[in-house]
Amino acid sequence: MESIFHKVDCLHCRLSELCLSNGLNKEEIQQLTSIVKSKRPIKSDEFLYRQNDQCESFYVVRSGSFRSFISNTDGSEQTISFYLSGELMGLDSLQNGRFYCSVVAMETSTVCELPLAKLNEIYLQIPAVQAQMTRIIGREIASDHDKIVLLGNRSATEKMATFLLMLSQRYYSLGYSGTRFNLSMRRYDIANFLGLTIETVSRQLSSLSKQGIITVDQRGIQIDNMDLLKTIVEPCLPKRVSSINK
Amino acid sequence: MESIFHKVDCLHCRLSELCLSNGLNKEEIQQLTSIVKSKRPIKSDEFLYRQNDQCESFYVVRSGSFRSFISNTDGSEQTISFYLSGELMGLDSLQNGRFYCSVVAMETSTVCELPLAKLNEIYLQIPAVQAQMTRIIGREIASDHDKIVLLGNRSATEKMATFLLMLSQRYYSLGYSGTRFNLSMRRYDIANFLGLTIETVSRQLSSLSKQGIITVDQRGIQIDNMDLLKTIVEPCLPKRVSSINK
């Protein structure tokens, strides 16, 4: 019955270190696996869930990518996050049990579903899951704060450069190239995420391209001069104990 | 020894409904009280903690107000939140145990200190504390997302109006007047919070004042036409099931 689409197996999942199962032993991971539900793939522009929906489950991106956004009374929207593989969606429902954002797929994507009821049981059985969830929540809060800094403080150039560097680092830590990747989002999504217009995004990409920092071909991005890119971004970064550069 | 400044007593604290003790019975509240430490009052511009400090405790505002902000490599800073009575500070350390923001007092203020070690013990003894903490975390995430919408999408007028309305509602729910209050923050703090300059903040306040919506006298704000203020803010609000207006 369950899982006609994919066999869920956290133990052999290449994302296990990023995901909830991080820090668990074999046995515990198998226990976790047992509560994870599989869903049919979600097509581009299809909703995973909608703002104000009752939250019954959290979701982890297994493949593909998603965009979360808040719709306002006047019909405008604000993109809050892009989600790549291994990232957990739905935390903003913790307040009152309803999703605070809508989430749509940006390409055909798959997710692992974590039913809340079962998740709460697991917390009691495996404290390490709770601990990992806490870290994930902390990561979410910290990244929201980074986003606030980006939106509040920065020029279009800095926003664009930060966006590219952020993506580069996320792809890299997923095991992909950090210097060559395809954007799964449209210009509109980027603009909306960064608090800019699509024209400005387009111009910024052209400008970075003219400076020889990147090569742009449609959705394809190649970073040709990572050092220069980091030079643009650096002033924007929070002072931290451990440097972000690697 | 402990608590030479204030007797901590969650049971008779007027903030108990907003705070961690919400939803607990008498006995449980007394148990919670036992782990809460008191600290000497913190003076204006004094740090409660600094970005990158190891987090040993969370803090709840008992009286006064605080500002949290992130310092960047280039020396700039971005205000993340203002904290009023009953609000919990320190959640952004959940990721890795270090504070992601600095927090300073905006006036002489007092806090209740919640040592993490003891808090984690209480979770096991009183599940309702854990549940309430989860709601508080959810509230934090949701309010961060609101802030992202505000910074990403909105004109200076809308930002200013939203800021005032937000404060009004928070003061009201603390039992103070929602139409007449003193700002504890300087213009600089407001500007930095909203991603504007102090001149723009000043002009926006003047403009709202000229329209008869508010009266401004230094830090003192009086809202003279709440309906008009809400009219400015409304388009910016997320579509929600339950309206924010009351």
Place this chain on the structure above:
DNA sequence: CGCTCCCTTGAATGAGTTCAAGGCGCGTGG
């Protein structure tokens, strides 16, 4: 082939910033 969607580029416009000057309140010291 022709349509649509997405993206780029140019030119004009404008919201907010920057620069500059001045006012007000308050504490300190003469």
Place this chain on the structure above:
DNA sequence: CCACGCGCCTTGAACTCATTCAAGGGAGCG
């Protein structure tokens, strides 16, 4: 008690960066 200085805030004028408006290119698809 007043003078002075300092921090904080307001206001005006010039400027600038991003937006808006407008046009057109190119990929993908029926």
